[in-house]
Amino acid sequence: MGEEAIIIPMIVIGLPWLILHYITRWKTAATITTDDEVLLEELYSLAKRLDERMDTVERLVASDNPDFQPKRLIADQDRDNQQLRELENLLAEKKGSAR
Structure with missing residues (x-):
């Protein structure tokens, strides 16, 4: 149960944050x-x-x-x-x- 408590928040919070972070970097680098x-x-x-x-x-x-x-x-x-x-x-x- 301890590993699930870490993995689920990483997937729910970490993955979208990572994607949005690189999308933002990509947009600013294009200017x-x-x-x-x-x-x-x-x-x-x-x-x-x-x-x-x-x-x-x-x-x-x-x-x-x-x-x-x-x-x-x-x-x-x-x-x-x-x-x-x-x-x-x-x-x-x-x-x-x-x-």
Whole structure:
């Protein structure tokens, strides 16, 4: 009878508590932290600067060598910068909703 007095409360109280505990941890881990947002904005800025630098390098090489055919872009097409524009829109929406 002594073991049953310990096992039954463990099943009735302990098991639901354990399940709810890990559900709560899972939900909180799925959110992005403020530090993560700052890091993403820094990475976005870096990506944008690198994109602009690549455009400049390709233009310089193309001006020095008429046979050069840029693989990354041809006359700075819209599709080349589409992902950066999407990120810009997301950042603008985020800053707009934060105000």
